[in-house]
Amino acid sequence: MRMRNPFRYGSRVTGGAFFDRERIIRDMLDVIDGGNNIVLYGPRRYGKSSLVGEIMSRLRGKGWVCAEVNLMDVASLEDFVSQYARALYREASPVVGTIRHVAGLFKRVTPAVSISDDGRPELKFEISSRKAGVAALRDVLELPAKICPAGRTLVVFDEFQEVESLGLGQQFERTMRSVIQNQPDIAYVFLGSKTHMLERMFASPSRPFYNSAQKFMLSRPPVEESRRFVVERFRSVGISISEPLAEKVVTLAGNVPYYVQAVSSWVYGTVAGGRSKTVRSADVDEAFHSFYATETILLESVFASRPESQRLLMRALAKEPSARFDETYRDRHSLPSTSTVNTALRRLVKESIVESQNGVYTLADPLLAYHLASK
Ligand SMILES: Nc1ncnc2c1ncn2[C@@H]1O[C@H](COP(=O)(O)OP(=O)(O)OP(=O)(O)O)[C@@H](O)[C@H]1O
Ligand SMILES: [Mg+2]
Numbered sequence: 475m476r477m478r479n480p481f482r483y484g485s486r487v488t489g490g491a492f493f494d495r496e497r498i499i500r501d502m503l504d505v506i507d508g509g510n511n512i513v514l515y516g517p518r519r520y521g522k523s524s525l526v527g528e529i530m531s532r533l534r535g536k537g538w539v540c541a542e543v544n545l546m547d548v549a550s551l552e553d554f555v556s557q558y559a560r561a562l563y564r565e566a567s568p569v570v571g572t573i574r575h576v577a578g579l580f581k582r583v584t585p586a587v588s589i590s591d592d593g594r595p596e597l598k599f600e601i602s603s604r605k606a607g608v609a610a611l612r613d614v615l616e617l618p619a620k621i622c623p624a625g626r627t628l629v630v631f632d633e634f635q636e637v638e639s640l641g642l643g644q645q646f647e648r649t650m651r652s653v654i655q656n657q658p659d660i661a662y663v664f665l666g667s668k669t670h671m672l673e674r675m676f677a678s679p680s681r682p683f684y685n686s687a688q689k690f691m692l693s694r695p696p697v698e699e700s701r702r703f704v705v706e707r708f709r710s711v712g713i714s715i716s717e718p719l720a721e722k723v724v725t726l727a728g729n730v731p732y733y734v735q736a737v738s739s740w741v742y743g744t745v746a747g748g749r750s751k752t753v754r755s756a757d758v759d760e761a762f763h764s765f766y767a768t769e770t771i772l773l774e775s776v777f778a779s780r781p782e783s784q785r786l787l788m789r790a791l792a793k794e795p796s797a798r799f800d801e802t803y804r805d806r807h808s809l810p811s812t813s814t815v816n817t818a819l820r821r822l823v824k825e826s827i828v829e830s831q832n833g834v835y836t837l838a839d840p841l842l843a844y845h846l847a848s849k
Contacts, residue, residue, distance in 0.1 A: 516692030728840020792846035
């Protein structure tokens, strides 16, 4: 039997590579069904994009139109208009019919067909006049309400905080907010990997998106779910791993989905070539250390880029997660004064480098914690 690595990490996962999240999926679907908007927060690599991808695929299965733009791939306002129009058209065209119909709805955007590098026709949307920028934005933002089915349309903006880098100041946010608040039948999900920027957009009273979406927070999955996933995925390719060893994988991975998949993938690589189809403890150790070795330069650069007070606190938290930083804790870890520590903590929490779990502060990235604890 030819085996294939059953673990995926790096990009969005769906189907069999996706586990758990049933509860939050149900809750988010309820909100979406009610026509309300969502902002989804969570630390890096916890699975926000995958979760929203899973939600879209379930909704599509029920006949919904789901369109998505990742703002990380957008270079300018014109590019946004073009990409968003294309996404909407692609998703909605089976429902709405011809391009002529869609084109008639645009005042300042012209659809054009060009030939892509690989010789296939490609649909582009161009803004008729450069000056028409914000008006064209309005055109395209109004599109879902015109061409998509009411009560069965979801629009997703991933890495939404990146609208700040389009150079329009808050005009983009203001325009978008004013258009979408008149679209009660279209549901929107906003998410991104820079929690502090998203939070500023949705939680400061001075910003256009203040209080405009229901907040969801993605945390780590239950350990048992992660463990079961590891056991079952190995089993699906004829490899057996004991519950305690699967638990060890999950612990080494800090139970962060990305690392659970990454460490498992390296374990698979260690075992798959050999004769025994049973994972041993030494395989897990070997795999973890090989994986860790490929990541150290990156981890070190994350660490080195922080100011000294933050570095001290990061190293302390790597060794000893804590709810409080009293004198004995500060002495133990040679930390500076309370106020300096508090300032550093606020910054690190804002940038999702440090996370509070039931009031206890820990590093959000388990591999970084491992790296710093072993320094
Ligand atoms: N529900 C899940 N089941 C299994 N693996 C998952 C799940 N969610 C995430 N992962 C793993 O984590 C990786 C990262 O997932 P994803 O890109 O969805 O995270 P993210 O929170 O959007 O990350 P970022 O903050 O970098 O945008 C995936 O490639 C996959 O390996
Ligand atoms: Mg993501």
